[in-house]
Each structure stands twice: as C-alpha cells, then as structure tokens.
Amino acid sequence: MPGFEFFGAEERKEVNDVLQTGILMRYGFDGARNGIWKSKELEGAICETFGCKYAQLVNSGTAALTAAMTSLGIGYGDEVILPAFTFVASFEAVLSVGAIPVLVDVDDTLTLSPAAVRNAITPQTKCIMPVHMCGSMADMDELVAICKEFDLLLLEDACQSIGASYKGKKLGTIGDAGTFSFDFVKTITCAEGGVVMTNREDVFLSSDGYSDHGHDHKGTDRGADLHPFIGYNFRISELHAAVGLAQINKLDTFLSIQRKNNKTLRNILSAIPEISFRRVPDEAGDSCTFLSWFLPTPEITKAVVDEMRAQGIMPGNFYWFDNNWHYISRWDHLKNSVTLNKLHPDLKAAVIHHANKDFSASDAVMSRCVSTLISLLWTDEQIQEKGTQMVTVIKKVLVEHAVTY
Numbered sequence: 001m002p003g004f005e006f007f008g009a010e011e012r013k014e015v016n017d018v019l020q021t022g023i024l025m026r027y028g029f030d031g032a033r034n035g036i037w038k039s040k041e042l043e044g045a046i047c048e049t050f051g052c053k054y055a056q057l058v059n060s061g062t063a064a065l066t067a068a069m070t071s072l073g074i075g076y077g078d079e080v081i082l083p084a085f086t087f088v089a090s091f092e093a094v095l096s097v098g099a100i101p102v103l104v105d106v107d108d109t110l111t112l113s114p115a116a117v118r119n120a121i122t123p124q125t126k127c128i129m130p131v132h133m134c135g136s137m138a139d140m141d142e143l144v145a146i147c148k149e150f151d152l153l154l155l156e157d158a159c160q161s162i163g164a165s166y167k168g169k170k171l172g173t174i175g176d177a178g179t180f181s182f183d184f185v186k187t188i189t190c191a192e193g194g195v196v197m198t199n200r201e202d203v204f205l206s207s208d209g210y211s212d213h214g215h216d217h218k219g220t221d222r223g224a225d226l227h228p229f230i231g232y233n234f235r236i237s238e239l240h241a242a243v244g245l246a247q248i249n250k251l252d253t254f255l256s257i258q259r260k261n262n263k264t265l266r267n268i269l270s271a272i273p274e275i276s277f278r279r280v281p282d283e284a285g286d287s288c289t290f291l292s293w294f295l296p297t298p299e300i301t302k303a304v305v306d307e308m309r310a311q312g313i314m315p316g317n318f319y320w321f322d323n324n325w326h327y328i329s330r331w332d333h334l335k336n337s338v339t340l341n342k343l344h345p346d347l348k349a350a351v352i353h354h355a356n357k358d359f360s361a362s363d364a365v366m367s368r369c370v371s372t373l374i375s376l377l378w379t380d381e382q383i384q385e386k387g388t389q390m391v392t393v394i395k396k397v398l399v400e401h402a403v404t405y
C-alpha cells in the first residue's frame with residue numbers, strides 16, 4: 001500500500017519547483033509563483049486519473065470527509081450509516097459536522113453489509129458511507145440501489161482504496177462524493193493530504209469554499225473574495241501537493257506491483273484448504289494493497305496470530321479484531337462518547353446507543369480475519385520466504401486444533 005516506499009528524485013523535483021519560488025500557499029501570489037500551481041495541477045491529474053468531474057484537495061482524508069459531508073448538507077439530527085470496521089476518522093468526521101454516526105455490521109467483504117444498512121434506515125437517515133477498506137470494495141450496486149430507494153446520499157470513504165474500481169468505475173467516484181487520504185501510509189502520499197471527488201458542481205463549489213474559510217475564489221484578489229457561507233481552513237500546501245503530483249504519476253506502477261505481489265502470496269497461502277479469502281465484489285478492481293484471509297474459527301485465528309507474534313513475523317500482518325484504531329471492539333472512547341468539549345445531550349446519547357449495539361455478526365467475520373500488507377519493495381524470494389513462514393505457523397496451529405473444528 002504505501003507510496004512512501006517509492007519516494008525519490010521525482011518527488012524532490014516537484015518540491016524543488018515550489019522551493020524555487022518560495023510560494024508555499026496554493027492560492028494567490030499569482031505573479032510571484034511564476035506559473036507553479038502544484039495543487040491545481042494535482043487536482044487536474046486526479047480528475048483525469050480517476051474519472052471525476054471535480055476534485056478539491058484538502059490537508060487530510062479526515063478533512064475531506066468533513067468537507068464532503070458539510071457540502072452535502074449533512075448536519076444536526078442527520079444519521080450517517082457507516083461500518084463498524086473502519087478507521088476512527090470516519091466517525092470523527094460525522095461527529096465534526098454534528099451528525100449521528102450509526103455503526104452497522106460488515107460482512108465477508110470487510111465492508112458494509114447491505115442487509116445491515118437496510119435494517120438501520122430510519123426517517124433521520126441522510127447518508128450511507130461505505131468504507132472501502134484495505135484496498136477493496138463494498139457491494140456498490142446494492143448500496144446504490146438502497147440510496148435510490150430511500151433517497152439517501154452516498155459518500156464513499158475510499159481513503160484506503162486509491163486506484164481500485166468497481167465495474168469499471170474508480171472507487172470514490174460512484175457516489176455523490178468520495179474521498180481519498182494521502183497521509184503517509186496510503187497508496188499515494190503527500191505526507192498529509194486528502195481530496196474530495198465529485199461529479200456534482202454544487203458539492204465541489206461548497207468544498208472549495210468550505211476548505212478555505214468560505215472564500216468564493218471568484219477573482220484574483222483574495223482580499224476582495226466574498227464569503228457566501230462560513231467555512232474552515234483545511235487547505236493543503238503547495239509542498240504537500242508537489243509530493244502527491246510525483247506520486248500520482250507512479251500509481252500505475254504501484255498498482256501493478258501490488259497486484260503481482262498479492263497474487264504470489266495468495267497462491268502460497270492457497271495451499272492450505274482451511275484458508276479462505278475476503279469476498280471481493282469485483283475481483284478485477286481490487287487494488288491489492290492487502291491480502292485479507294480467514295481461518296475457520298476465532299480460536300485458531302487467535303492462536304495463529306499469537307504464534308506469528310512469538311516468531312516475530314507479525315509485523316505487516318493486521319489482526320483488526322484486537323486493533324485499537326480500526327474496529328468497534330476497542331473503541332471505548334466512542335462507546336462512552338468521551339469528548340473534550342460538551343456534545344448536545346441528544347447527540348451524546350445517540351452516539352453511545354449506536355456504538356453499543358450488537359456487532360456479533362461483524363465479530364464473527366473480524367475475529368477470523370488477518371490482513372497482510374503488500375509491500376512494493378518485496379522481491380519474489382522475500383514473498384516466498386514470508387509465505388512459507390506463514391504457512392508453517394498456520395499448519396502447526398491447525399494440527400494442534402484438529403479436533404476443535
């Protein structure tokens with residue numbers, strides 16, 4: 001997944017272009033910047049690469065989700081349905097606009113279960129937010145159909161799935177809006193950054209203004225800009241955009257290496273009949289940043305994870321079920337709605353309610369899942385070695401548990 005593995009001369013060149021002029025800000029200073037507009041250039045490249053009409057860069061994926069939700073008019077009293085397996089940023093962003101995060105189960109796609117989404121719809125539901133976790137996708141036909149049926153907004157958190165697609169459309173460009181993160185560990189990095197992608201002009205114009213204090217950006221004199229609404233500051237800097245520009249040119253290389261390495265590792269693990277793999281609604285569109293695999297029972301999975309930890313081969317493998325950042329089981333701060341400032345009591349109660357529901361269907365999936373991060377730097381020999389070590393551990397544990405499943 002991480003583009004930082006391929007940091008080099010191209011990134012340095014783009015950053016140096018900006019350092020030559022010293023204009024580190026993305027807006028204004030038209031003369032002094034000498035024709036260098038890295039943020040604009042990157043936005044253009046994003047539209048072209050991913051096939052959306054508009055792209056608004058911001059300074060993080062979290063900010064992109066917040067700007068997108070604000071621009072879609074999501075706020076007080078609105079419910080946003082999202083999965084119980086995601087990164088904390090997804091619900092942080094919902095809370096930041098004053099809306100209610102309604103967490104629901106995931107299925108064996110590791111993304112939103114369409115059935116769970118249906119069950120969670122109420123008159124207050126305003127938006128469905130699939131999170132395309134670990135490089136692959138939610139069942140978008142089902143989710144698009146639900147949004148049509150109930151007249152709901154669709155916001156894709158595609159922060160982890162840059163370059164993945166579903167039936168020919170890039171993830172993040174299917175819904176009313178979609179977001180990428182360009183933080184340091186994502187497929188493309190800007191160090192820190194994010195983008196709102198949309199085909200809706202109104203959503204783009206609102207994101208553009210909202211992420212820069214409500215500026216209308218109509219003229220060339222920033223001081224004379226009007227402020228049609230109250231905004232915020234989520235601006236990206238030219239230095240960050242410059243890094244992203246070099247990285248987006250390498251995306252095809254990243255994807256082809258990921259797909260090749262993923263396949264090699266998958267072939268090795270496939271030798272064990274007890275292993276199954278994540279269901280991918282459109283196999284051809286998987287960006288292959290991770291290989292996610294299942295074992296037959298939670299006990300076996302836990303034993304394999306413990307043994308891999310003991311042997312020092314766990315780094316690069318993720319057991320999300322007991323991970324602090326990505327799964328509901330460890331989000332005590334959310335379950336108790338612990339915030340530094342006061343929330344409206346109704347919102348606080350709603351958050352606590354939705355975070356403490358029954359997630360046993362998700363537990364049944366997540367407690368048997370391990371995801372292996374695919375490195376861009378692996379040699380074939382290293383994949384063979386890694387795969388063989390994993391197979392040895394898994395076989396050993398399976399033998400030890402032979403009677404229990």
Ligand SMILES: *Cc1c(COP(=O)(O)O)cnc(C)c1O
Pocket residue numbers: 059060061062063086087089090131133157159160181182183193194
């Ligand atoms: C990384 C990530 C984000 C947030 O991105 P930042 O740029 O780190 O703020 C949001 N959602 C998901 C699923 C992510 O993985």
